[in-house]
Amino acid sequence: MSQLHFLSPSGFRAGGVYAGIKQKKTNDVGVLVCDAPGGASAAAVFTSNKVFAAPVAVGREHVADGSLRAIVINSGNANACTGRQGHRDALSMCTLAAQLLDCDRDDVLPGSTGIIGHLLPMEKVHAGIRAAAADLGSDESHALAFNDAILTTDTKRKFAAARFKLGRQVVTLTGICKGAGMIGPRLAGRDGRTLSIGRAPAKRGAQGTMLAYLLTDADVPARTLQGLLEAATALSFNSVTIDNHTSTNDTAVLLASGQSGARVKDRASVLTFAAALEEICTDLARQIAADGEGATKLVTVRVRHASSDNEAGVIARTIADSPLVKCALHGNDPNWGRIVSAAGYAGVAFDPDRATLKLQGTTVFRGGKPVPFDAAKVSAAMAAAELLIDLDCRLGDADAIVWTCDFSKDYVTINADYHT
Amino acid sequence: MSQLHFLSPSGFRAGGVYAGIKQKKTNDVGVLVCDAPGGASAAAVFTSNKVFAAPVAVGREHVADGSLRAIVINSGNANACTGRQGHRDALSMCTLAAQLLDCDRDDVLPGSTGIIGHLLPMEKVHAGIRAAAADLGSDESHALAFNDAILTTDTKRKFAAARFKLGRQVVTLTGICKGAGMIGPRLAGRDGRTLSIGRAPAKRGAQGTMLAYLLTDADVPARTLQGLLEAATALSFNSVTIDNHTSTNDTAVLLASGQSGARVKDRASVLTFAAALEEICTDLARQIAADGEGATKLVTVRVRHASSDNEAGVIARTIADSPLVKCALHGNDPNWGRIVSAAGYAGVAFDPDRATLKLQGTTVFRGGKPVPFDAAKVSAAMAAAELLIDLDCRLGDADAIVWTCDFSKDYVTINADYHT
Numbered sequence: 040m041s042q043l044h045f046l047s048p049s050g051f052r053a054g055g056v057y058a059g060i061k062q063k064k065t066n067d068v069g070v071l072v073c074d075a076p077g078g079a080s081a082a083a084v085f086t087s088n089k090v091f092a093a094p095v096a097v098g099r100e101h102v103a104d105g106s107l108r109a110i111v112i113n114s115g116n117a118n119a120c121t122g123r124q125g126h127r128d129a130l131s132m133c134t135l136a137a138q139l140l141d142c143d144r145d146d147v148l149p150g151s152t153g154i155i156g157h158l159l160p161m162e163k164v165h166a167g168i169r170a171a172a173a174d175l176g177s178d179e180s181h182a183l184a185f186n187d188a189i190l191t192t193d194t195k196r197k198f199a200a201a202r203f204k205l206g207r208q209v210v211t212l213t214g215i216c217k218g219a220g221m222i223g224p225r226l227a228g229r230d231g232r233t234l235s236i237g238r239a240p241a242k243r244g245a246q247g248t249m250l251a252y253l254l255t256d257a258d259v260p261a262r263t264l265q266g267l268l269e270a271a272t273a274l275s276f277n278s279v280t281i282d283n284h285t286s287t288n289d290t291a292v293l294l295a296s297g298q299s300g301a302r303v304k305d306r307a308s309v310l311t312f313a314a315a316l317e318e319i320c321t322d323l324a325r326q327i328a329a330d331g332e333g334a335t336k337l338v339t340v341r342v343r344h345a346s347s348d349n350e351a352g353v354i355a356r357t358i359a360d361s362p363l364v365k366c367a368l369h370g371n372d373p374n375w376g377r378i379v380s381a382a383g384y385a386g387v388a389f390d391p392d393r394a395t396l397k398l399q400g401t402t403v404f405r406g407g408k409p410v411p412f413d414a415a416k417v418s419a420a421m422a423a424a425e426l427l428i429d430l431d432c433r434l435g436d437a438d439a440i441v442w443t444c445d446f447s448k449d450y451v452t453i454n455a456d457y458h459t
Numbered sequence: 460m461s462q463l464h465f466l467s468p469s470g471f472r473a474g475g476v477y478a479g480i481k482q483k484k485t486n487d488v489g490v491l492v493c494d495a496p497g498g499a500s501a502a503a504v505f506t507s508n509k510v511f512a513a514p515v516a517v518g519r520e521h522v523a524d525g526s527l528r529a530i531v532i533n534s535g536n537a538n539a540c541t542g543r544q545g546h547r548d549a550l551s552m553c554t555l556a557a558q559l560l561d562c563d564r565d566d567v568l569p570g571s572t573g574i575i576g577h578l579l580p581m582e583k584v585h586a587g588i589r590a591a592a593a594d595l596g597s598d599e600s601h602a603l604a605f606n607d608a609i610l611t612t613d614t615k616r617k618f619a620a621a622r623f624k625l626g627r628q629v630v631t632l633t634g635i636c637k638g639a640g641m642i643g644p645r646l647a648g649r650d651g652r653t654l655s656i657g658r659a660p661a662k663r664g665a666q667g668t669m670l671a672y673l674l675t676d677a678d679v680p681a682r683t684l685q686g687l688l689e690a691a692t693a694l695s696f697n698s699v700t701i702d703n704h705t706s707t708n709d710t711a712v713l714l715a716s717g718q719s720g721a722r723v724k725d726r727a728s729v730l731t732f733a734a735a736l737e738e739i740c741t742d743l744a745r746q747i748a749a750d751g752e753g754a755t756k757l758v759t760v761r762v763r764h765a766s767s768d769n770e771a772g773v774i775a776r777t778i779a780d781s782p783l784v785k786c787a788l789h790g791n792d793p794n795w796g797r798i799v800s801a802a803g804y805a806g807v808a809f810d811p812d813r814a815t816l817k818l819q820g821t822t823v824f825r826g827g828k829p830v831p832f833d834a835a836k837v838s839a840a841m842a843a844a845e846l847l848i849d850l851d852c853r854l855g856d857a858d859a860i861v862w863t864c865d866f867s868k869d870y871v872t873i874n875a876d877y878h879t
Contacts, residue, residue, distance in 0.1 A: 090803030090811045120796055120811065122828035155796025156829040221783055221797075225804065282782040284797070285804035362702040362782065362866075363641055363874055370875030376540055376575025377641075377704070383510030384645065384705035391510045391540065408542035409576040446782075447875075448868040454783055455790030455867075 043200040045182035048211040048256035050075045050296025052175040055188035058167025060115035060153070060160060068167025069188030071110040071252070072140050072175060078108035079294035080258075082265040083148065084226040084272050086289035092119035093129035094149040095288060099229055101133065101145050105261025107294060108146035110252065111136040113164055114191050114217075116153040117248065119287035128159045135165055139172040152191055152217065152248040152288055182215075189217040189250050192453060195330050199322035201315045205257065205308045208301030212315050216251035216291075216323045220332040220454060222281035223360075224249045224289045226272050229265065249276060251291035251323060257312060258297035260304070267313050268293045275320035278352070279442045281331035282450075283360040291320075328442035329424075333449030338368055338426045340441045342382075345432045350387040351439035357385035358428065358441075365446030371421040373414055375403040378428060393433040399426060463620040465602035468631040468676035470495045470716030472595040475608035478587025480535035480573070480580060488587030489608030491530040491672070492560050492595060498528035499714035500678075502685040503568065504646040504692050506709035512539035513549035514569040515708060519649055521553065521565050525681025527714060528566035530672065531556040533584055534611050534637075536573040537668065539707040548579045555585055559592040572611055572637065572668040572708055602635075609637040609670050612873060615750050619742035621735045625677065625728045628721030632735050636671035636711075636743045640752040640874060642701035643780075644669045644709045646692050649685065669696060671711035671743060677732060678717035680724070687733050688713045695740035698772070699862045701751035702870075703780040711740075748862035749844075753869030758788055758846045760861045762802075765852045770807040771859035777805035778848065778861075785866030791841040793834055795823040798848060813853040819846060 046053055055069035073079035083102040085095045101107065111132045118125050133147035140147075151159070171188075175181065186196050200213040218224075259267070268291065276291055293316075295303075303312045329337035340359045345351035358364055361381040367374040375396055382389050392407040399420040402410045426445075466473055475489035493499035503522040505515045521527065531552050538545050553567035560567075571579070591608075595601065606616050620633040638644075679687070688711065696711055713736075715723075723732045749757040760779045765771035778784055781801040787794040795816055802809050812827040819840040822830045846865075 088800060088803040089809045090800050117796070120799055120824065120827065120829060122826070155794075155800060156824065221800075223804070284781050284783045284801065287796075287800045287803065361704050362870070363704045366871050366874035369871065372876055374575075376537070376707075379540055380508060380510050380575060380641075380707045381704065383508040383707065384643070389509045404540065404576065406542075407540065409540060446871060448871045450782070451786050451789065451866060451868045451871065454786035456792055 043202065043213060044179040045186060045198060045213050045215050046177045047200065047213055048254045048296060049298035050256055051254050052177045053181050053185035054171040054175045055184035056167050056170040058163045060113055060163055066184055066188035067113055067115045068164060068171055069112045069185040070136055070168060070171040071185055073108055073294055073296050075296040075298055078106050078146055079296050080261045080264050081105055081107035081294050082268040083229060083290065083292045084269060086286055087225045087227040088285045088287050090120065090287050092117050092151060092288045093121060093125035094118055094151045095290060096126060097129040097133065098148045098290060101148050102229060106146065107148050108142040109136050109140050110148050110150065110292065111168060112150040112189055114152050114189055116151060116157055116159050117155050117288050118151040118159050119155040121158050124158055128161055131161065132164060132168060135168050136172065148292060150250055150290055152189065152250055155287060186215045191217065192219045192332055193217050193330055197323055197326040199319045201319055203311065203315055205301040205303065205311060208299050210255060210257045210299050210301045212255040212319055214251060214253040214319045214323050216249060216327060218249035218327045219330050220281060221284045221286045222249055222279060222327060223283040223285045224276045225285045226277055226289055226291060228269050248286040248288040249327065251276060253293040255295045256299035257295055258302045259295040263303060263309065264293055264295055267316055271317045271320040274317055275324040278440060279324040279328050280356060280359050281328065281444055325442050328444050331444035332453045333447040334444030335369065335447060336424055336426050336445050338443045338445060340428045340443065343431045343438045344435055345437045346388040346435040348437045348439065351437040353387050354382050354385045354389060355439045355441035357381050359443035362446055368426060369445035369447050371418045373398055373403060373417040373421065379404055382430060388434055389432060390434065395431040397429040463622065463633060464599040465606060465618060465633050465635050466597045467620065467633055468674045468716060469718035470676055471674050472597045473601050473605035474591040474595045475604035476587050476590040478583045480533055480583055486604055486608035487534045488584060488591050489532045489605040490556055490588060490591040491605055493528055493714055493716050495716040495718055498526050498566055499716050500681045500684050501525055501527035501714050502688040503649060503710065503712045504688060506706055507645045507647040508705045508707050510540065510707050512537050512571060512708045513541060513545035514538055514571045515710060516546060517549040517553065518568045518710060521568050522649060526566065527568050528562040529556050529560050530568050530570065530712065531588060532570035532609055534572050534609055536571060536577055536579050537575050537708050538571040538579050539575040541578050544578055548581055551581065552584060552588060555588050556592065568712060570670055570710055572609065572670055575707060606635045611637065612639045612752055613637050613750055617743055617746040619739045621739055623731065623735055625721040625723065625731060628719050630675060630677045630719050630721045632675040632739055634671060634673040634739045634743050636669060636747060638669035638747045639750050640701060641704045641706045642669055642699060642747060643703040643705045644696045645705045646697055646709055646711060648689050668706040668708040669747065671696060673713040675715045676719035677715055678722045679715040683723060683729065684713060684715055687736055691737045691740040694737055695744040698860060699744040699748050700776065700779050701748065701864060745862050748864050751864035752873045753867040754864030755789065755867060756844055756846050756865050758863045758865060760848045760863065763851045763858045764855055765857045766808040766855040768857045768859065771857040773807050774802050774805045774809060775859045775861035777801050779863035782866055788846060789865035789867050791838045793818050793823060793837040793841065799824055802850060808854055809852060810854065815851040817849040
């Protein structure tokens with residue numbers, strides 16, 4: 040599947056340009072269009088932050104009918120906390136894209152990421168949209184041009200794809216995302232419903248922002264598409280945390296062009312598509328954690344046998360969000376006391392006398408007591424690019440996984456002086 | 460009052476020695492005794508972490524009758540996650556102190572702070588207790604010897620004192636505390652009741668641990684004393700966060716010798732004593748925040764006009780716990796978008812269109828929009844040793860204050876390799 044790229048699903052074209060919004064001279068405006076007659080079936084989830092950006096407010100409205108024709112995005116400026124002018128600017132992005140692509144303004148979903156509290160430089164944005172729309176394509180170079188336009192402090196592009204059969208038809212599903220800081224997504228449904236199945240409630244939770252764009256050429260009714268995206272989000276994007284700071288702009292959008300001819304309608308096809316979607320979203324979520332600002336390793340916190348799905352998620356999230364735990368992981372320090380104590384203050388059922396903690400497969404704590412282990416060996420194992428914290432609570436039958444990263448001096452460097 | 464020290468209240472003696480528990484050659488075992496006939500009237504609050512250390516379990520039992528004769532403490536080892544042997548060791552510390560001081564084991568409250576998951580080196584601990592008990596005094600040098608024995612990564616001693624009149628009697632109230640990392644106390648009453656009046660619920664929350672010891676020569680009935688300590692704790696120790704990691708060992712103890720002859724009994728004397736106690740505890744809490752690991756400044760987050768005391772506390776706490784906010788504060792970066800967005804994901808009522816945010820007295824955000832300000836001037840003002848974030852929610856009439864510190868590379872250095 041190495042030949043797949045973001046625009047591999049039939050029916051989409053995109054482009055991206057540098058419009059001068061970001062200081063760093065990398066693309067910062069992108070346009071994507073679905074060429075299927077009538078546009079794409081569309082689903083989206085948005086930040087649950089009460090302080091949400093103008094493009095989120097506009098996006099919720101424009102996706103409400105389950106149909107979209109285009110996406111227009113910029114990086115370098117979040118268009119958040121920008122009042123009425125910000126809202127007008129987000130709409131203006133849609134209006135211009137709609138004119139250029141010959142569709143309705145309501146069929147364009149805007150997206151922005153970058154600094155909060157500054158009005159968009161609309162001349163640059165408009166020029167960027169015109170330039171991007173003038174050079175749309177469906178090949179890999181256009182896919183990358185669009186992809187680059189959503190990046191901010193990311194050090195890597197994040198891409199995942201799957202190609203699978205539904206009946207006799209071959210379906211392609213792809214996704215790209217961005218996010219390295221201000222990552223603690225708590226995405227909610229279009230209508231604001233919490234997606235907390237098995238995950239931390241929306242109590243804690245990015246300027247970095249998470250943006251994810253998913254494309255498929257399957258034919259999926261909008262209502263089904265929304266349900267599938269929400270289910271996948273709870274288990275993926277809402278289970279990643281870098282700094283537990285829920286952004287004003289977090290957005291994930293899924294467009295289905297229907298151009299493959301494969302219909303996702305009966306139970307079997309829904310299950311197949313759902314599994315692929317969850318896999319893609321999980322893959323992207325893991326890539327976000329791995330590319331966390333200053334991160335040197337991807338950390339999986341697995342909590343097993345908790346009292347409920349939600350409590351398993353809360354324990355995993357509390358461990359993943361402890362700066363003390365994250366610093367120890369950075370230093371390859373098997374300081375398991377910090378992990379067990381984090382579980383203890385998660386505020387949900389936890390009994391250290393029943394629990395077993397493994398670090399990189401080595402049991403370090405069981406039944407309220409330390410288990411003797413070779414600290415040098417475990418520390419060496421912790422130097423890997425991927426780290427597994429496995430906490431068995433032995434209280435119930437609920438499990439959860441949260442992905443995070445270690446906490447380094449570079450995180451401080453990156454974030455102590457974002458403005459300059 | 461510069462002449463006051465921890466042992467200024469009549470009726471107490473203490474001592475401290477280096478027993479070889481800590482690698483750093485500073486005192487690590489301390490003993491304190493109340494010489495009043497029958498001992499001291501005693502109150503205590505303990506961590507609400509479900510993973511609590513052996514000395515916390517023993518301490519809860521020993522203070523339950525509202526009376527204590529002595530305190531025995533060590534640093535360098537938390538005696539947490541140490542199973543039954545840990546519990547026996549905590550009791551053994553009390554037993555030896557009781558023998559040496561000629562009281563009951565149940566009248567001794569133990570305290571420990573340091574690394575989690577290692578059994579106490581009991582030979583050293585016993586030798587330390589003998590040495591400390593053999594040299595007890597009530598002068599300043601003994602006060603400092605005891606004080607030093609509770610410190611770990613603290614760079615400064617933390618002390619506060621007040622002398623005031625109750626009727627014709629002069630009462631002295633003093634306190635010392637320790638804590639620089641693993642600081643997110645969520646102290647609960649002896650019986651485990653949450654003390655969340657106006658503060659964040661016990662959802663998040665220290666290896667560093669917060670230990671506070673308060674002494675007075677007022678005569679206060681135990682039940683009154685406990686109520687006063689709990690009320691003061693909610694507004695002080697439970698309102699400080701360095702890394703939001705609630706320790707397994709957090710403990711605050713208040714002993715009243717009654718030796719001044721001043722009785723805290725009628726409403727007027729209770730109010731006077733309560734005000735002094737809250738002032739001392741608040742002063743100590745601020746000293747903890749100011750001495751946070753790697754911290755360069757004390758940050759006060761004041762949230763005003765929130766919907767309820769609890770919601771005001773949750774918003775303040777969410778801002779204070781955001782790594783993104785703390786890094787910006789470290790860099791003197793007036794990145795107010797991070798502060799407003801943190802309020803937005805606190806999970807309680809907040810409306811950016813009503814809110815006003817001031818940084819060091821300068822309004823930077825009001826009514827959903829940025830307020831133009833001189834960034835260089837505000838940044839220069841943020842370089843001060845004390846920083847005030849003032850968020851007016853304009854939703855209700857509830858206020859809260861949380862103290863924290865900035866987040867620097869030194870925090871990572873200190874915590875990435877604690878073991879070595």
